Amino acid sequence: MVKFVESDTTGLPLKRKQVAHACEKCRRRKKRCIHSGPRLHGDPSSTGSPTKSSGTERSQPSPSSRSDRTRVSTPRVSTPNPTTEEIHPVSPAAKNGEKNAATHPPPFYGDLNPEAILMEATSLCSRRDVSAPGGHGIWQAPIPPRANTQNSNIPSVQSSSRRAVQDMVRSYLWNHCLPCRAPASDYAVLKRIYFEKMNPIFPIFEDPAVSGMPDEPINILVQQVVSLAAAADPEALQHLRTSPNGPLMSRQEFCACLSNSVLTTLDAGLVTDRVWLVRLSAALSLYTQPTNAEEADIPALLNSRAVHHMHTLGLQMAVDDGHPKKDMIRTIFCCVWALDTITGAFYGRARLIHERDVGWNIEDCIRAQIPPFRLLLMVISLLNQVIGLYCPGTRPSHPVLIEFPIFEQMILDAEALRLTGSCLASLEIFYHSVAILSTQSPADVASSAWPQPAANSRRSLAADRITSIVGEEFVGQLSYMPLIPYGVSLSLSVSYRKMRHSKVPMFRNRGKQAFRKNTQLLKSMDDMFWKSKTMVAMAEQVLNEMDKAVASLAQENGLPDLSKKAEAVPQGERPEVQPEETRALEFAQSATEAGNEWMLFDAVPDLDVFGHFDPTFDLGAVDAALVGNFDFGTSTNWFDWHQQLG
Known part of the structure; x- marks a missing residue:
């Protein structure tokens, strides 16, 4: 009779009493059990009840198994949010x-x-x-896994060499990246700004997540992202520091330090929990700002990472009602779904999440969210319909006007009556942005400068409301998320088309006034958002060229003496003798501000000021960039236009 005695991973035989038993279910079915591995010399962590050896002695674990057990049993740092x-x-x-x-x-x-x-x-x-x-x-x-000596020498994807490189990077992260965070007193203000103004609209984090274990890597990263987002608020200007006694930093320097630290830490693989990778990648995608053309695709790259980890976890698949974390899973899915649509609109990217692949009922998910987030998701649903007009192969050849609900009715449907005025105004800007995009007939972008009759009123009203909210009603009070400069940029494009193509002098002048005002609003945000900076660079050059052309044409048509207009400037603010070009620009600016530019257009109503621009000025690039705001496919070229225009 032959007996087969099981051996351990080192090849040593095990006694029959020490062999692991099958689990209860497999015993009942009389099936071979694959749910519990072989027992290692009395290791209490293995499956099955502990058994005694012969006599009164217990078999002791070997030094190797003891060290393995010590390493496995190290307690993980618990976080308030689920893993x-x-x-x-x-x-x-x-x-x-x-x-x-x-x-x-x-x-x-x-x-x-x-x-x-x-x-x-x-x-x-x-x-x-x-x-x-x-x-x-x-x-x-x-x-x-079972022991397999034949494949023990084959490196896995997570090979030892890769882990060694990651270990070398950890010291750099702890010495340079993770210490880059606001001191406790400054962070308290930044945290309050974020959780009052931004997180209710996009609740990717839960408040308890940043209140405990402040020195753990995940919590440090959350603090950095929260500080990065809150830095855009005017109230945060006096709290932009990265060390307790450090100097006050500019927004650009502060945000660049935090963005680079978080991105480097994520790239290094210090965070392995995929739930936190989804949260951090999504938040950084929304709030980080590129600093040059080479970084233009970083927000879209981070969005794709968040979607990737979400799909790996299966968060797009619905869970049953008894799941203890159903609400949290559903909220994270909604955040990533909304971010994916926003990224498609902002950066001209294809959406990575499609409803045909989602197990949740989207409408039920929206209804289950808190009112501010619910209202945002309702606008995102409208944006999804609008993006459908611009997808390749489906662009209609005839004008299409999407039916739009009234924003006030959307507030009532979202049960958002109790939200603050600044929160509602921030979401209203996004609503009007989508309204502007919904009026653009894709087939008409290059073929006609005239908007469709049914779309003209919606577009003009939406653009005026955005300018009024940002520049008059809620100055400095909004939730300064990337939704704000995006809306102002669209308003700028509407005024540019009116100024560029209108045949009536009154409308051309009105368009120029709106264009100048939107430029000033974007300039006030150019240290917060890269998009504002690129748009301002183009808009200011357009205004300068227009002023030069108007001054030259006024001189040719015998309008009031430019030198006398220049003398209106106080003597202490200008030199005694000014060049002709400087005096011409002063007159053009003063005439524009006073509305007297009509004098020129009344004299020559069909005059095309843009036709008198300097031939070296690339007007075609400006046209393509500003009109491209209406077309998702060309949105990523903002950075190229910024480089061309210096």
């Missing part, structure tokens, strides 16, 4: 067999995968997803 393990709980057997079960989600096998059929039939630990009737596949608990 990957809490979203997808794994069985105790899987935890015993796989050390990193807490940081890796269970694999999902879709019904298109033939492996799913066998998994569901043979595994007791699998469960079918409940996102739709019948489901789309199964979740399989990780199978514990």
Whole structure:
């Protein structure tokens, strides 16, 4: 009679009493159990009840197994927000067999995968997803790895060399990146700004997430992102420091330091929990600002990372009502879904999340959110309809006007009556931005300068409301998220087209006044948002060229003496003798501000000022950039236009 005695990972034999038993379910089915690994010399962490050896002695673990157990049993720092393990709980057997079960989600096998059929039939630990009737596949608990001496020399994707490089980077992160954060007193103000004005609209973080364990890497990263977002608020100007006794920094320097620190830390792999990778990547994508053309794609790249980790976790698939973290999972999914649409509009990118791949009911998800976020998601739904007009292959050849609900009715539907005026105004700017985009007939962009009759009133009213809210009603009180400069830029483009193509002098002058005002609003935000900076660079050059052309044409048409207009300037503010060009520009500016530019256009009504621009000025590039605001496909060229125009 031959007996087969099981051996451990080192090849030493195990006694029969020490061999792990099958789990209860497999024993009942009389099946071979694969849910618990072999027992290691009395290791209490292995599956099965502890057994005594012969006599009164217990078998002791070897030094190698003792060190492994010590390393595995190191307690993880708990965070108030859930981790990957809490979203997808794994069985105790899987935890015993796989050390990193807490940081890796269970694999999902879709019904298109033939492996799913066998998994569901043979595994007791699998469960079918409940996102739709019948489901789309199964979740399989990780199978514990078995010792395989033949493949022990084959490096895995997470090879030792890669881990060694990451270990070398950690010292740099702890010495240079993680210390770059606002002191406690300054951070208290920045945190209050963020959670009062920004997080209610885009709740990617939960407030308790940044109140405990302040020295843990994840919490440090959250503090950095919160400070980065809050830095755009005017109230934060006196709190932009990165050390307790450090000097006050400019917005650009402060934000660049924080953005680089967070991005470097994420790239280094210091954060392994995918739930936090989703949160941090999504927040950084929304709030980081490029500083040059080479960084123009960073926000879109971070959005794609957030979507990638979300899909890996399966957050796009609905969970049952009994799941303890259903509300949190649904909110994170809504944040990433909204961010993906915003990225598509801001940067001319294809959307990565499609409703046909989502297991949630989108309308139910929106209704389950807090009122500010619910209102944002309702506007995002409108934006999704608008983007559909601009997708390649579906651009209509005839004018299309999307039916738009009244914003006041949307506030009532979102139960957002109790929101502050500044919060509602910030969301109203985004609503009017989408309204402007909805009036653009894609086939008309290059063929005609005239808007469609039904769209003209909506576009003009929306642009005027954006300018009024930002420049008059709520100056310095808004939630200064990237939605604000985006809306002002669209308003600038509307006024530019009116100024550029209108045949009536009164409308041309009105367009120029609105264009100048929107330029000033963007200039007040150019140290917060890169988009504002690029738009201001183009707009100011256009205004300067217009002033030169108007002054030259006024001189040619015998309008009031330019030298006498120049004498109106106080003597102490100008030199005794001014060049002719300087006096011409002063007259043009004063004439524009007083509305006297009509004198020129009344004398020559069909005069095209743009036709008298300096031939070296690339007017075609300006036209393409500013009109491109209406077309998602060319939005990414803002950085190229900025380089061309210096």
